[in-house]
Amino acid sequence: MAEGENGTILGQVSIDVLAIRPGNNAFTLNGLLAPSRETDLPVIGKFFSAYLNGQTQTVKVFRNQSSVKNAIAMDLTISGLSMKANLDGIETKLIHQVNVLNFSIEFDLVHVNKVYVTGQLSVFFELPSNIHMKFKALRTSINFTMHFNDKPSMGQMILHDLPVEHNQTTNELFMSFNKQELIVLNDASFKQLAAFLFLTKNVSIMIEGLAAALAEVRIGNITLSNIPINDTLHLVGYNEFDNGLLNIDNIDLIGAISCQALALRVRTQIINPSAVNILYGGCLSLDLCDIVSGKSLGLVNIDPFYLQLQDNITVLDAEESVFV
Known part of the structure; x- marks a missing residue:
């Protein structure tokens, strides 16, 4: 399968039995969207972006590679496209600058080792430079661990299916959560964090994990999964x-x-x-x-x-x- 403008290979599809009748035909092709050369990755991004934006584009299907002399191409209209993409080849950071707008800590009255958090976060979300589309984030799930002072993981938070307020001008996402458990993984590290919060002016916490997002695009809704999170939260201490x-x-x-x-x-x-x-x-x-x-x-x-x-x-x- 090749991109119609320059003939760049987009990937391969396999057809066990192909029956074509006179006139318009509809059939399903299953294949892998993978260029033959790493330098063609931007073309894949452009193809993917154009489809998500509902733009018409020319695609050619060949029996062999498009470089074969005198190859005969079929006109093809893609009316439905299902994709599962692995973006390891695109080195980019989708989530930038995680900010804590409000972080309310509550200790359980009965189980003293249980800690709950109510709060609001903001993050900046940026698509790869070769994918141009308008989108609106609807919901998100985040699973991340926290590290303090170069110690082992201090705690973990799992925020599931949170509604998102999306500023489409700045691509800033706001999410609120209520009384979610902060799983304490290292009691000594957590106590040290509490001490630093009370005694110093500034506290830095490293967070890392994965996020998923449900977003609305022109053709419908898409789900982005396994989005890496790796950032530093800077908090003002009580001093x-x-x-x-x-x-x-x-x-x-x-x-x-x-x-x-x-x-x-x-x-x-x-x-x-x-x-x-x-x-x-x-x-x-x-x-x-x-x-x-x-x-x-x-x-x-x-x-x-x-x-x-x-x-x-x-x-x-x-x-x-x-x-x-």
Whole structure:
């Protein structure tokens, strides 16, 4: 089978029994779309792109290769085309720049080792340069693992059949998910990530995996599968809530616990600088220290601890025992 304009071989089809009657005939051909030379890959891309865009193109079917002298070609109209493509020969990255717009972490109240995530991601999706078509992504599924600080896989997320909001001008895809399990694969690495998130300004997480997408094109819907994902997520850390992000609004004296200890009620305001917020984080203990001596005055226990969305104020009430 050859492309009609320049005679470039597109692939081969096999016909066991071919019966052609006078007039128009319809028959099914099964074959492999594979050029004889690697340099002809762009022609395959052009053929594939034209079909997806519903454009008419000339295709010739020969008994032998089109280079045979005086070969006789048949006029062929493709009315239906089913394709399964392996794009290993096209070195390109379809998914670029994965961004975390919102990432809400919730720890299970009963099973403390279970972690759930609610959030929103955005990705940039780009087709190979030799495939030109308009498409609209409808749904996607993503299976990826996360690595932190060059350690083994920290966790895994499987997001199945998510609806997609597609900006066709920028080719940016937005997807939201609700209370999906974050499978913790390495407990020590996950705890280290949590510590870095609280103590530092920036945290980077490597993600890798595969995605699939259902997209609408001119001729109908197509499914793209086994799309590689390999990117780095850059998250803003809480940085110990420095620079005025944490303020103690009010301290009330409840009473005396003993001759050396007082019970206080503390109201704290925290501004979340990060896209990562916490729906339920269990109990958070903060050590209240004297600035001059550095001596601990007692612990502030915030239970339950949570954080509102980025740049929002979280008001937390806690009780504390201060030693005099």
